[in-house]
Amino acid sequence: MNPHLASGPLTPTLEHLKRCSIAVDIGAARTRVYLRNSGLVVDEPSVAAVDVRSGALIAVGSRAETMAGRTPQHIRVVRPVSSGVVVDIAMAQRMLRHVLGDKLGRRWMRMSMVRGMPMPVMRAAVCMPHGSEPIALRAAVETMYGLGARKVELVDTLIAAAVGCGLPVEQPEATMIVVCGAGTTHVAVLSLGAIVSAQTVPVGGDAIDRAVVEHLRTQHELMLPSQSVRPLHQMLGGTSTTEVHGRDVISGMARTVTVETERVRSAMRTPLTAVLDAITSVLRQSPPDLVADLADRGIMLAGGSAHMPGLDLMLRQATHMPVHIAPHPDTVAVRGLGAMIEARVRPTPKDPLAP
Numbered sequence: 001m002n003p004h005l006a007s008g009p010l011t012p013t014l015e016h017l018k019r020c021s022i023a024v025d026i027g028a029a030r031t032r033v034y035l036r037n038s039g040l041v042v043d044e045p046s047v048a049a050v051d052v053r054s055g056a057l058i059a060v061g062s063r064a065e066t067m068a069g070r071t072p073q074h075i076r077v078v079r080p081v082s083s084g085v086v087v088d089i090a091m092a093q094r095m096l097r098h099v100l101g102d103k104l105g106r107r108w109m110r111m112s113m114v115r116g117m118p119m120p121v122m123r124a125a126v127c128m129p130h131g132s133e134p135i136a137l138r139a140a141v142e143t144m145y146g147l148g149a150r151k152v153e154l155v156d157t158l159i160a161a162a163v164g165c166g167l168p169v170e171q172p173e174a175t176m177i178v179v180c181g182a183g184t185t186h187v188a189v190l191s192l193g194a195i196v197s198a199q200t201v202p203v204g205g206d207a208i209d210r211a212v213v214e215h216l217r218t219q220h221e222l223m224l225p226s227q228s229v230r231p232l233h234q235m236l237g238g239t240s241t242t243e244v245h246g247r248d249v250i251s252g253m254a255r256t257v258t259v260e261t262e263r264v265r266s267a268m269r270t271p272l273t274a275v276l277d278a279i280t281s282v283l284r285q286s287p288p289d290l291v292a293d294l295a296d297r298g299i300m301l302a303g304g305s306a307h308m309p310g311l312d313l314m315l316r317q318a319t320h321m322p323v324h325i326a327p328h329p330d331t332v333a334v335r336g337l338g339a340m341i342e343a344r345v346r347p348t349p350k351d352p353l354a355p
């Protein structure tokens with residue numbers, strides 16, 4: 001693998017990453033943490049519930065997520081990350097500290113808090129969305145500093161995800177990856193351990209969910225609770241019609257309507273147009289030889305939204321390319337970063353022709 005993992009500011013070498021003990025992916029929907037020699041130790045919603053009167057943290061992760069929409073006025077459910085960017089550093093630190101508990105090892109916490117002691121240099125690796133602004137990179141670094149890290153290596157999510165999918169990124173042949181998260185979708189063609197061309201669009205699973213909610217509101221005058229959208233996705237696969245329970249827009253009373261699944265699927269396709277445009281544009285920017293490789297190999301689909309039934313089929317029909325869903329698509333980026341910090345990714349020799 002190319003020892004320099006990306007271009008631009010996200011340029012740690014594999015040598016630097018080998019010194020990290022923790023790999024973190026702070027996403028808009030979920031936060032994942034991988035510890036060297038322990039594996040994935042945290043996979044929780046990036047959500048916190050706060051008492052606005054006292055500022056106390058009431059709950060984090062899945063417990064806080066279930067409180068959304070069900071809280072009294074003095075409790076607010078907040079998301080400190082938006083589109084993969086930490087927008088509330090202090091809250092992100094509190095959330096991470098809570099979900100990590102003592103998993104980081106008491107030593108790290110104690111040593112980083114005691115003044116005057118010689119501190120070991122604690123290093124963390126963090127995935128960053130492709131094309132992140134300097135302010136977003138700074139926010140990720142600050143967040144990890146607050147947890148006691150003294151050195152933070154930032155890695156492009158696309159590289160980490162490609163490694164996590166087991167793609168042969170170090171070979172002189174093209175691989176294409178589409179990482180469809182909650183707020184963003186990243187598309188890239190990679191070859192020889194680097195990104196050849198890439199694009200990010202502000203569309204992900206949340207936009208698709210919103211399109212479904214909007215369809216039910218305008219076509220059936222039904223308000224769908226946010227927690228009912230995921231079960232609805234699962235029902236779209238089989239039958240031609242399905243029953244949906246919600247609240248009548250006008251009367252506010254509970255109501256059940258029968259919806260045509262094909263019309264819901266068609267509503268979901270509208271936000272996906274931006275993803276298809278990004279795929280076309282990335283292919284257009286790639287050299288013809290690499291595009292020819294991709295005709296057979298196809299697209300690797302990753303990110304939590306890869307779980308959405310029918311998404312792979314929609315992309316296959318629109319691109320006429322094979323589309324494969326990565327195993328464990330939602331955690332590929334942090335697992336790829338984990339492979340790098342555990343030195344399971346071998347660097348390409350600097351001088352391959354040397355005797």
Ligand SMILES: Nc1ncnc2c1ncn2[C@@H]1O[C@H](COP(=O)(O)OP(=O)(O)OP(=O)(O)O)[C@@H](O)[C@H]1O
Pocket residue numbers: 026027028029030031082083084085180181182183184204205206209230233303304305306307308309330
């Ligand atoms: N089983 C499922 N069916 C449908 N959608 C799903 C399923 N599981 C996860 N998703 C969707 O995946 C998205 C979350 O994906 P992921 O965990 O990759 O996001 P993230 O990395 O936190 O977000 P981002 O990359 O935008 O920062 C959400 O929109 C969620 O609705």
